[in-house]
Amino acid sequence: MAYSNKVLDHYNHPRNVGSLDKNDSHVGTGMVGAPECGDVMKLQIKVNPETGIIDDAKFKTFGCGSAIASSSLATEWLKGKTVDEALAIKNTDIVNELALPPVKIHCSVLAEDAIKAAINDYKVKQGADVSSLVQAH
């Protein structure tokens, strides 16, 4: 399979690889996927308590190149956004940006789910009502 240049770029130079302190109350952690399915994404955000803006985002991904690129791109997009703005990121945006073929769309879905899971975790830590949480796919 031929990969788009953007997928190759993220694969060769992944942005924001690493981990944030998952016990920090301002850090939200999302872990989605399963090893048996061939992809697991861990995505973390750190929200600035004064501005409500995502100051930092980190990821680690077990998966194909498109899964790595989708989560790497997601961390790039998350930084500088408010939590509400971050929730507006859709998997189709990732598909378009990375020119993912149909067989790799699930990678973008997983990345969107990881964003939502991280935000939900953050909200729970901030004392949010469970009913206010967003649903993943």
Place this chain on the structure above:
Amino acid sequence: MKPIYFDNHATTQLDPRVLQAMLPYFTEHFGNAASRNHAYGWEAEEAVEKSRRQIASLIGANAKEIVFTSGATESNNLAIKGVAEMYAEKGNHIITAATEHKAVLDTCKHLEKKGCRVTYLPVMGDGRIDLDMLRDAITDKTILISIMYANNEIGVVQPIAEIGKLAKERGVLFHTDAVQAVGKIPVNVIADNVDLMSITGHKMYGPKGVGALYVRRKSPRVQLTAQMDGGGHERGMRSGTLNVPGIVGLGEACAIAQAEMPEESKRLQAMRDRLRAKFESALDEVFINGSMEHRLPHNLNMSFAYVEGESLLMGIDDIAVSSGSACTSATLEPSYVLKALGLGDDMAHTSIRFGLGRFNTDAEIDYVADKLISVVQKLRELSPLYEMVKEGIDLSKVQWTAH
């Protein structure tokens, strides 16, 4: 630069000596081997008979027992369907194994729709069948056992002589798909009591599009129902004008393999073992898939835990290998062979198959080992699973969100 080729179970590079032998049969010696009344035909026939002898010599057969086909898929179809039809009055039960090539498994599935009963033997953790299970599976309706000589993914060699002995004792025909073994390790149809054996040219430095089926002529005399109607070539078992250049190439490939096998297999095994040792000394959490003891000398199949196979292949795009990862297969399912060994899907996703061949060098082993090690290390930095394992988390206890 072209990628380093370590995918010799998929196909092999044509040996230049084979090409030289073939070339005249495309041009000046273009005759039809079935033309009985002129020199063009005689020349072609002579070349075909020489090839038959070369193939027979490599596998311990008689030249008359070699039937030419288009390749191993056709040989497997002809052997299994041909026996099922010819011996339908005797029985309708076939025994095969879960790790067979699709050309065998799908042929058996086809026959199931036509009323045959098929037993798919599981394999043990090392990839070999359990002979006791085979013995127990044989009934008075069993007409054929079809078990491959060596597996195309993990290189595991089945206990062929023991299977052959058992089949003979029970009066059941024994077919083996030997495409990965012939020309690589010693194979002898007499010693192994094999009745039918599938062979192909392109796995042993010969051309694509040509193969053979060994069909035993004595004790027992095996009969097959032809699967194509036509001019009755190949003792009526396989009609169609013979592919003379291809057949010449297959014969030459067999002759070279026979002459060079002792030295070549030793050399490739030393290279394979060095590759393995390099991985194991530089990386933790790497696992061999399948028996090392009963294995083709040029095969290595390893799981690099916590690194997904396709992403690994992406990082080594100057090396041609294949992976058991779902993402690299047409079906999006991880390797059914690895799953048959009892590997979880998670480990199957992280497997890489290395198939060494005649034209690989020691320098390539060093390059591939170093490159793969550095990519695995980089991807493990990226792997949440590797991080969790290093933190002491048991991944099997984690509540995953399957999708």
